[in-house]
Amino acid sequence: MAHKEQELLGAYVMGALGSGERIALEAHLGDCQECQAALADYEQVAEGLLHLATSVAPASGLRATLNARLAGRPGNLRSLRRPGLGRAPQVVFAALAVTLLVLNGALILETRRLAERGQELLAQQEASQTALALASYSTSQTAFVQEEKIWGTFVYEENFPVAVFNVWGLPPLPDDKAYQLWLFNPDGTRTTGALFRTTAAQELISILIRSPVPLGEVLGFGVTVEPETGSPAPTGPRIIGAEFEHSP
Amino acid sequence: MSGTGLPDDATLMQQVAQGDRRAFLSLYDKYAARVHGLSVRMLQDGMSAEEVTQDAFLRLWTRARTFNADRGQVLSWLLAITRRLALDRFRLDSRVPPPLETENPGLDLDGLADESSRTDESRWRSLRFALADLPAEQRLSIELAFYHGLSQREIAEHLKIPLGTVKTRLRLGMQKLRRAWAIDPIQAGRR
Ligand SMILES: [Zn+2]
Numbered sequence: 001m002a003h004k005e006q007e008l009l010g011a012y013v014m015g016a017l018g019s020g021e022r023i024a025l026e027a028h029l030g031d032c033q034e035c036q037a038a039l040a041d042y043e044q045v046a047e048g049l050l051h052l053a054t055s056v057a058p059a060s061g062l063r064a065t066l067n068a069r070l071a072g073r074p075g076n077l078r079s080l081r082r083p084g085l086g087r088a089p090q091v092v093f094a095a096l097a098v099t100l101l102v103l104n105g106a107l108i109l110e111t112r113r114l115a116e117r118g119q120e121l122l123a124q125q126e127a128s129q130t131a132l133a134l135a136s137y138s139t140s141q142t143a144f145v146q147e148e149k150i151w152g153t154f155v156y157e158e159n160f161p162v163a164v165f166n167v168w169g170l171p172p173l174p175d176d177k178a179y180q181l182w183l184f185n186p187d188g189t190r191t192t193g194a195l196f197r198t199t200a201a202q203e204l205i206s207i208l209i210r211s212p213v214p215l216g217e218v219l220g221f222g223v224t225v226e227p228e229t230g231s232p233a234p235t236g237p238r239i240i241g242a243e244f245e246h247s248p
Numbered sequence: 249m250s251g252t253g254l255p256d257d258a259t260l261m262q263q264v265a266q267g268d269r270r271a272f273l274s275l276y277d278k279y280a281a282r283v284h285g286l287s288v289r290m291l292q293d294g295m296s297a298e299e300v301t302q303d304a305f306l307r308l309w310t311r312a313r314t315f316n317a318d319r320g321q322v323l324s325w326l327l328a329i330t331r332r333l334a335l336d337r338f339r340l341d342s343r344v345p346p347p348l349e350t351e352n353p354g355l356d357l358d359g360l361a362d363e364s365s366r367t368d369e370s371r372w373r374s375l376r377f378a379l380a381d382l383p384a385e386q387r388l389s390i391e392l393a394f395y396h397g398l399s400q401r402e403i404a405e406h407l408k409i410p411l412g413t414v415k416t417r418l419r420l421g422m423q424k425l426r427r428a429w430a431i432d433p434i435q436a437g438r439r
Contacts, residue, residue, distance in 0.1 A: 010418055010426070011415065017399070018399060044429060047328075048375040049379075049395075050327035051282075051324070051375075052376050053290075055281035055284075056285040058301050062280070066272075066305050067269065067273065070309055184332075187329075219311060235339070237339060
């Protein structure tokens with residue numbers, strides 16, 4: 001007899017479960033091969049659903065528009081590393097390296113300032129320490145984000161599954177809401193990187209981000225406002241976010 | 249479409265990852281109508297759909313390196329990106345979910361014929377029949393979840409029905425689709 005959890009798999013592959021159900025299901029899936037096999041079936045169904053829409057030719061100008069936009073872009077400079085393929089040569093563009101040095105210096109100062117203020121809880125310390133650790137890698141990268149009065153930096157290293165998001169100016173939320181940070185996967189799905197809140201007193205908050213995969217496999221991130229316990233997939237508007245990309 | 253001497257999709261993707269625009273345009277010519285079809289189906293608005301289609305192909309260009317041929321086909325990867333972009337677009341526009349009627353997806357099978365191998369075509373076709381065969385309320389719940397990104401709770405609110413009813417509809421509907429997929433002869437032969 002199939003496990004009861006399998007009843008949820010259909011909704012799960014469509015991203016329709018509430019977070020409580022999703023977390024419980026994922027915990028079960030981690031240990032249960034039978035349900036994993038059923039999940040694989042449901043994933044194929046979900047993939048199949050993508051293929052059912054009737055073809056519609058886009059306006060003929062789109063091809064030319066895209067071609068023109070591509071001409072202005074140097075293609076994909078980013079070298080994504082996958083686990084198991086070994087490390088790519090540690091070649092960093094000189095300009096980028098200089099930027100990172102300056103930036104890492106600023107980051108260390110900022111992190112120290114944070115620690116000195118002594119106002120932060122353990123989570124903040126953990127984030128600060130991770131930021132410091134990341135700053136010591138010359139291959140660490142930073143994505144800058146700005147949205148009106150909110151701005152921040154997302155610091156990561158492609159081979160690590162942890163990162164730090166420093167953000168200024170995120171407004172405090174009502175008690176039943178929280179900020180949820182999403183990591184964008186190449187297959188279009190979103191993974192929760194962190195769930196957090198801010199208080200009026202905090203101008204700056206550093207969030208430790210945990211990713212199931214090295215950040216090099218993540219395409220970007222976004223922050224949305226969600227119910228305080230989080231959502232299985234983004235439901236609120238995106239407050240701030242960025243795609244991870246090398247500047248040419 | 250094999251045997252025509254054209255490079256296969258995985259090869260084209262490698263070339264795109266190297267910045268080869270001709271390879272990109274080959275993939276565009278092959279799949280633009282499929283991508284746009286999904287955008288239109290989801291957004292039901294030509295303007296937004298075109299933007300999503302454009303974004304999806306820009307992602308193809310910038311993300312070609314992240315494509316892993318072992319994990320599936322280029323088209324599925326591209327359509328998954330398109331779905332995600334369309335769902336983002338919904339949220340950005342704070343759109344209300346679509347009207348309650350659902351187009352019967354079994355009516356038009358022509359769109360499946362192009363550009364896909366016969367194997368895939370038959371799998372999608374049987375899935376499409378299975379979807380069309382579902383009781384309307386099950387199909388609607390699945391469409392709201394999959395094509396419009398609503399959670400079970402949101403579907404319940406939208407349809408003004410109890411959450412438990414939504415869960416049942418999604419479960420029964422998806423179980424039937426899974427079964428239809430499993431008895432597909434080609435699919436069965438792979439097991
Ligand atoms: Zn199980």
